[in-house]
Amino acid sequence: MPPKPLDYESINENVKKAQYAVRGELYLRATELQKEGKKIIFTNVGNPHALGQKPLTFPRQVVALCQAPFLLDDPNVGLLFPADAIARAKQYLSFTSGGLGAYSDSRGTPAVRKEVAEFIQRRDGYPSDPEFIYLTDGASKAVMQILNTIIRGEVDGIMVPVPQYPLYSATIALLGGTLVPYYLEETANWGLDTNELRRSVREARYKGLHVKAMVIINPGNPTGQCLSEENLREVLQFCYEENLVLLGDEVYQTNIYQDERPFISAKKVLMDIGPPLSKEVQLVSFHSVSKGYFGECGQRGGYFEMTNIPPETVDEIYKVASISLSPNVPAQIFMGLMINPPKPGDISYDRFVRESKGVLESLRRRARIMTDGFNSCRNVVCNFTEGAMYSFPQIKLPPKALETAKQAGKAADVYYCLKLLEATGISTVPGSGFGQKEGYVHNHYFVFFFYPFFYAIFRLNQNYFSTILRVCLD
Amino acid sequence: MPPKPLDYESINENVKKAQYAVRGELYLRATELQKEGKKIIFTNVGNPHALGQKPLTFPRQVVALCQAPFLLDDPNVGLLFPADAIARAKQYLSFTSGGLGAYSDSRGTPAVRKEVAEFIQRRDGYPSDPEFIYLTDGASKAVMQILNTIIRGEVDGIMVPVPQYPLYSATIALLGGTLVPYYLEETANWGLDTNELRRSVREARYKGLHVKAMVIINPGNPTGQCLSEENLREVLQFCYEENLVLLGDEVYQTNIYQDERPFISAKKVLMDIGPPLSKEVQLVSFHSVSKGYFGECGQRGGYFEMTNIPPETVDEIYKVASISLSPNVPAQIFMGLMINPPKPGDISYDRFVRESKGVLESLRRRARIMTDGFNSCRNVVCNFTEGAMYSFPQIKLPPKALETAKQAGKAADVYYCLKLLEATGISTVPGSGFGQKEGYVHNHYFVFFFYPFFYAIFRLNQNYFSTILRVCLD
Numbered sequence: 001m002p003p004k005p006l007d008y009e010s011i012n013e014n015v016k017k018a019q020y021a022v023r024g025e026l027y028l029r030a031t032e033l034q035k036e037g038k039k040i041i042f043t044n045v046g047n048p049h050a051l052g053q054k055p056l057t058f059p060r061q062v063v064a065l066c067q068a069p070f071l072l073d074d075p076n077v078g079l080l081f082p083a084d085a086i087a088r089a090k091q092y093l094s095f096t097s098g099g100l101g102a103y104s105d106s107r108g109t110p111a112v113r114k115e116v117a118e119f120i121q122r123r124d125g126y127p128s129d130p131e132f133i134y135l136t137d138g139a140s141k142a143v144m145q146i147l148n149t150i151i152r153g154e155v156d157g158i159m160v161p162v163p164q165y166p167l168y169s170a171t172i173a174l175l176g177g178t179l180v181p182y183y184l185e186e187t188a189n190w191g192l193d194t195n196e197l198r199r200s201v202r203e204a205r206y207k208g209l210h211v212k213a214m215v216i217i218n219p220g221n222p223t224g225q226c227l228s229e230e231n232l233r234e235v236l237q238f239c240y241e242e243n244l245v246l247l248g249d250e251v252y253q254t255n256i257y258q259d260e261r262p263f264i265s266a267k268k269v270l271m272d273i274g275p276p277l278s279k280e281v282q283l284v285s286f287h288s289v290s291k292g293y294f295g296e297c298g299q300r301g302g303y304f305e306m307t308n309i310p311p312e313t314v315d316e317i318y319k320v321a322s323i324s325l326s327p328n329v330p331a332q333i334f335m336g337l338m339i340n341p342p343k344p345g346d347i348s349y350d351r352f353v354r355e356s357k358g359v360l361e362s363l364r365r366r367a368r369i370m371t372d373g374f375n376s377c378r379n380v381v382c383n384f385t386e387g388a389m390y391s392f393p394q395i396k397l398p399p400k401a402l403e404t405a406k407q408a409g410k411a412a413d414v415y416y417c418l419k420l421l422e423a424t425g426i427s428t429v430p431g432s433g434f435g436q437k438e439g440y441v442h443n444h445y446f447v448f449f450f451y452p453f454f455y456a457i458f459r460l461n462q463n464y465f466s467t468i469l470r471v472c473l474d
Numbered sequence: 475m476p477p478k479p480l481d482y483e484s485i486n487e488n489v490k491k492a493q494y495a496v497r498g499e500l501y502l503r504a505t506e507l508q509k510e511g512k513k514i515i516f517t518n519v520g521n522p523h524a525l526g527q528k529p530l531t532f533p534r535q536v537v538a539l540c541q542a543p544f545l546l547d548d549p550n551v552g553l554l555f556p557a558d559a560i561a562r563a564k565q566y567l568s569f570t571s572g573g574l575g576a577y578s579d580s581r582g583t584p585a586v587r588k589e590v591a592e593f594i595q596r597r598d599g600y601p602s603d604p605e606f607i608y609l610t611d612g613a614s615k616a617v618m619q620i621l622n623t624i625i626r627g628e629v630d631g632i633m634v635p636v637p638q639y640p641l642y643s644a645t646i647a648l649l650g651g652t653l654v655p656y657y658l659e660e661t662a663n664w665g666l667d668t669n670e671l672r673r674s675v676r677e678a679r680y681k682g683l684h685v686k687a688m689v690i691i692n693p694g695n696p697t698g699q700c701l702s703e704e705n706l707r708e709v710l711q712f713c714y715e716e717n718l719v720l721l722g723d724e725v726y727q728t729n730i731y732q733d734e735r736p737f738i739s740a741k742k743v744l745m746d747i748g749p750p751l752s753k754e755v756q757l758v759s760f761h762s763v764s765k766g767y768f769g770e771c772g773q774r775g776g777y778f779e780m781t782n783i784p785p786e787t788v789d790e791i792y793k794v795a796s797i798s799l800s801p802n803v804p805a806q807i808f809m810g811l812m813i814n815p816p817k818p819g820d821i822s823y824d825r826f827v828r829e830s831k832g833v834l835e836s837l838r839r840r841a842r843i844m845t846d847g848f849n850s851c852r853n854v855v856c857n858f859t860e861g862a863m864y865s866f867p868q869i870k871l872p873p874k875a876l877e878t879a880k881q882a883g884k885a886a887d888v889y890y891c892l893k894l895l896e897a898t899g900i901s902t903v904p905g906s907g908f909g910q911k912e913g914y915v916h917n918h919y920f921v922f923f924f925y926p927f928f929y930a931i932f933r934l935n936q937n938y939f940s941t942i943l944r945v946c947l948d
Contacts, residue, residue, distance in 0.1 A: 098523035
């Protein structure tokens, strides 16, 4: 009998090629162990609420009221909700026709897109137009839509930093394009070197690829570095010279844990440079409600802003968005609340500031504890997590440990991440899932990475580090 | 200067090819007019809340409490929420780790997938396994994911009913596959004839296509017919013989407006047939919280159930779902509430039944008013809307009217839908957006279709029909 259309041998090869390590072998094994009753700490993905971060009160109050608009007429509503949450909910409901249960425009509710434009303008000091801002079901979906607009086939190359967040490698494979790696330099705090960019694009073109776009993740995921203004200028100049769209993944823009290199958006740097670049370089910037101090991952809300993209293309992107009708409306409200939070004088202002500062300060503290903890271990080095939510240590393994993994038929990092999981319940991601320089072996030590979401430190304290070492090096 | 990567001439051709009439030219013009201050009634898409349908109280209470879990500890919560909503919210929160703000498993929360399996088992009388049920951000996203798994390129054909809901044509174009139309017979109440299916597949294979799947929409969108058990048997037999996956779009399964042909699922008919078909035919069935009496379009919740799909493929689908992390969690709760509503004896039961019956009876009444209204007009015929949410009248135009449209450089249906919009503010979809038989012209009358969501009748009463006729036939 011939294979059926949904038998494994029949399905789309690009589907098979796509690899997504963040929920790959390690995650699947962790889920199995959890089913068997083992306590698992999932540090494989930035999912703060799953690790105990409490949602901020004010945005949840507003969205709860939008979900239950009949409460707004209840005389007792004031016993459970503050007046400014009630007012804000009424305002959002007045902007929708049909409340949260109606599809919005496929680009998102105009009122929230306007709030986003005002936020960008406040942040960057340059005008932003809601017509070029689309709301989405999270930033991942936004990235996928833009890559789908760009990639026509295998000859189209997309430059992606390595190590990278595997959304990019997976999506490029799924869409049948080609990933063009540029390597970040671990010994220079995961720095982005323009010589390396030039090498990367030259090599790709030599292979016959049309290199069409370059991705930056700022702050870095999984690498945690913040790009300097100077570095962003160089990147924009490079994109201008090489005729590349710049895709700016800026979802961690409020997750900054040092003061020397504050977040600066690619859009602002581009506008600062002025013409011709500011009129010419095509830029798409992404943001999300899943990170920052909101951490509202489960709500699935994001936006992208398009700069220097011609209206005909914007219309095509609109058309494709419309095929799935609209992004979910509750998360659009979360986005509005995130980028336009309570103001001084509002009833909920103090509480909101207290809660959000609490989250950010705790993250900042843990970024430091985590990096210091790793660096205090023998054979482990870890760049300081300047931003984002991850630490990405390098652990050198003795030859015998490498040999053991080899005999088990596994990559060394996968093997020891599995052992760590079995021994401690900590679910990490092996560094190879993010990409590594080829042949990266020196002095008989193989280098590999963990990807532990540093909330875990809260629960595990110092034992964490010694456990890792015991598991990996004994 | 060479075109830039996001200039119109550079972008993915499949993006350009995709057409989505439901939010096409008519919708865009309607949005413009709305901006200019004109009152628009959007009947172009099934969006009940936007046209005044109220959300059901109980599910909104539960989700509001899940969004604001701090209310559960408030001594006043009982003043605003009934005890069973509180209990249900606590139950859902206990099933998640981190509440609505945490990513769930990429297939959806196990507890809700279990509820869905139990619902399917109650509905069909056959077991259903949560491992083969995936929750999604609405049924559209689910359909897109399955088509992406199937389609490898242009030679892969997907059989789609014509007229069809343009999600299918748009997605197939976007994925670079080929749409293989089979025509529904308007004079036989939009019946599905197996001779036509055979003609369709034969013709496609003659052209060199690999026909891989067949879509049914039951109840029909936009055509409103309910498939009989006999017809479903024939379809399944056909899929078995021709080695096709059956994609069963069953999102309107509770929108039934007659008693002769109740909804029956493709899964049930397949299991009733027994082996070998019940073990062999690959079936994916889709459902949504956007339709039925919930009508919660803006929440974006859906599921698909896979039957006879091998585990390796199920794993691939899981992997691809995981790239965008998880469907939005609030809509997963809505799905749980929809397929597992309050039971007799629950505090909220009577209210829930009253509200949901109210919605369905009103839809049923309007289905009748709408069809009768159209059929009372000269030169208009309209099959009775047995199910779904749309009426799809055929309006015969005199040659002079056709000539006028031609001179304006527009398809006749587009031209008169635009005129209707300008004259009345009613935003419809021209029939050509759903596909029509080629060369469908007889007796010098051109046939075209409207797609008016029949909520509109509520607001417009009989003037609606005379207006349409005045606009089209004068």
